[in-house]
Amino acid sequence: MTHLSSSAAGTRRPLTADGSVELAVLVRSGLEESRHLGAGVVVGPDGAVLRSVGDVGASIYPRSCLKPLQALTVLRAGVELQGPQAVLSTASHAGTSAHLEVVEAMLARGDHHEHDLLCPADWPGDRRSARLLDEPRRAAMNCSGKHAAFLLACDAQGWDTATYTAIDHPLQAAVRETVAEFTSEVIDHAGTDGCGAPVFATTVTGLARAVARVAGSAGDVRDDRDPDAGHLVRSVLADAWAIDGPGRDNTVTIDELGVFAKLGAEGVMVMGTTGGVGVAVKVLDGNVRAGTLVALHLLVEQGVVEQAAADRVTSATLEKVLGGGVPVGSLRLGEGLTGTRA
Template structure:
């Protein structure tokens, strides 16, 4: 039976990313032997949305997964909800479920007069190991998307929308989210799936996703309103990015990849499930990466490599972030290998 929340693609069918459309992006070596290879595709665009570099089939369609959250948060803000500080960040976060994260989610729920039971995301354990050890069980607020869902409930309260079915594709909130995604990606949104948290996830191309993050991040560095290009200096986008840059702990968690990249480089960074990652600079340079195998462990180094190649971030500072967040390859508790960028990506072929 077809899920009623699904949007079927148009006759101009979207194509998924395939092995043939992918390039080798990263390699894991253990004890002198290459053990695993990560394929995928990535693109960098400028503030005008023009492609600066592409690797692989960046016209392929993907589910952005949680990389869609900035656009969902903007939809909430555009609906009339005032969000600032950590509350704005939690609306766009894939948080680690620490006590500090849950306090902000509680504050968002309190604003709408909602309780944890009103969240439509599933119960989960905190992603933060220490918090998970202290938890008495899985709960909805600990689910990494609970901030987004609490913001959805706040939008429903603000606009008099039904809060019991806000994840339905035809709900006014999700119709508005679809329009926001189309606006920022510059694409027709003709397909939607159901994300892990239960909300609709709209399919975009990899390039469209990069355009969206470039526009959102670039709003923080734009000098003022530009006639004819409202999203380039969207005040809500500016406020959202400034909040993330000020409280990066809230979007991910201390020591975690997105938080480290934001704090150390001043970029807007957002991960998504199944190997998707976006980064954008306040100068309006954006990148989107999709790892074909769905594994995120090399995504940060790939995205930063693409940005460094365009002079968008400092090479030494980016390398420090890579080293701080690189997954270790261990044997008996000792380093016995390393994850590295592929020769194909860095240009050392033959």
């Protein structure tokens, strides 16, 4: 495998404040309290940029927005994943008992045990589920489904299961190739994600093109539809609870709109339609609360999501601005998207 830089990213440039626009503003009691800067882009089925704000040629870590491409690599390795197991392979799950049951079933397929997962132990993201555990578990970590799928890929290909997160492991070489294929970019920089697996840097635009092809593979518009990607997206649309959790942003977006949605740490969000339109958003300060609002706005602008439907999602998922337990403000779009200051 070609050496990848794990320090300075060569000629790549990171997203900066100068390369960002105001995406969202939090208002409390009539005063603008916080601003979220960043960049976002929408691409069409042919990969052409339909709308961009900020420096969308800047390089970012997709974080968990890379999971669809990691899951696709697992499917291409010959692993058959159906229903919720397919969804857990691309999930950042809430750690409910239903999620843990799926992860445990995936482990059992290869006669693996929880300690074979190379992700760290963690508490479930779902507070109610966290109260049911006496200590953190690897299976409760939000990436455990991806790691269970990684183990199955190693089984299918005869690869070492004890080192599957190493950058020079054959599985990660295959993931890199998938990322390069779907982003149409040279992948020359890798970091370590929170779960311990490599995370490959892409541009904001490259990430949008990747999710557009993945999601579009479940439709009939794109000529480059990938059957495994189509299967993955159809599985997510059928069992959206598994990719996130009941009442959580991605699950609500998918169930309400039929749009593939995936959140990543440090303020990354991707959405894609089965018609082949993809959007990627990076919030510079790393806060995740603006991602759904901004990504849906960009899709509404292109006419692929109705405003009323987007409003239903944001009403159900946006972080509440409370004072004494009652609403005293809101999170709204910034002037970098609207062109006007409220």
